[in-house]
Amino acid sequence: MASHCPHCKDRNLHPSRIEADLPALSCDGCGGSLLSLVAYRHWRENQPELAQSDGDGDGGKLDEVQDTSVALCCPKCRHFMTKFRLSADARNQIDLCVHCDEAWLDRGEWQLLDRLALAGRLTQVFTQPWQNRVRSTEAERRAEQLWSERLGTDYLRAQELREWLRGNAQARDILAYVNQVRDEIPR
Ligand SMILES: [Zn+2]
Ligand SMILES: [Zn+2]
Structure with missing residues (x-):
């Protein structure tokens, strides 16, 4: 048929x-x-x-x-x-x-x-793993888009900083050091 x-x-x-x-x-x-x-x-x-x-x-x-x-x-x-x-x-x-x-x-x-x-x-x-990966990649991209809108012109700089920290063995120490400015920032 x-x-x-x-x-x-x-x-x-x-x-x-x-x-x-x-x-x-x-x-x-x-x-x-x-x-x-x-x-x-x-x-x-x-x-x-x-x-x-x-x-x-x-x-x-x-x-x-x-x-x-x-x-x-x-x-x-x-x-x-x-x-x-x-x-x-x-x-x-x-x-x-x-x-x-x-x-x-x-x-x-x-x-x-x-x-x-x-x-x-x-x-x-x-397969489920493939479909999960498509969804999580999309979710990551959406989140990234929201950060880009929130940070505006500082977004690229922030992204660079994040990538630099990602590959850095001292990332935790650097973050602790940088975090000192937190108390100086007006809310
Ligand atoms: Zn047809
Ligand atoms: Zn069928």
Whole structure:
């Protein structure tokens, strides 16, 4: 039985290739592809030279890549698919059916994975540690943004000082020394 595109609904998916030796099922309407992780793992085993990256690479024009924000139904089992963030930089999410191990890639998302040097690590994206790391990186960046707004023009200087202290064996002593000014500062 033909599988329907989870996005267009009225279109069937047809056999295609994401890479020369990586088969998938694609939709002519939206350009999305359903990728079996079994096929992906098989392909991955034959690509030992693929770059390893932590996902923080330069994604280029990330916002031009299509992304589905609505919940998708797996074309195979009709369960809702789960969304997984790629990195703190890319807003894109990859949908995965955790029952069938089938991933849905919107148009351009495979190329995005490639640009982020994540094409070789797709299965890692679907793990809790990866998702936790994306969230904590985002939280750190938000906190940093708030400090930058609060400190204004002194922010860069404060950041430099912090980085300098981070690598300094005497950091505790220096902080104690500097902290002496605390009592002199008007509240
Ligand atoms: Zn479609
Ligand atoms: Zn499914």
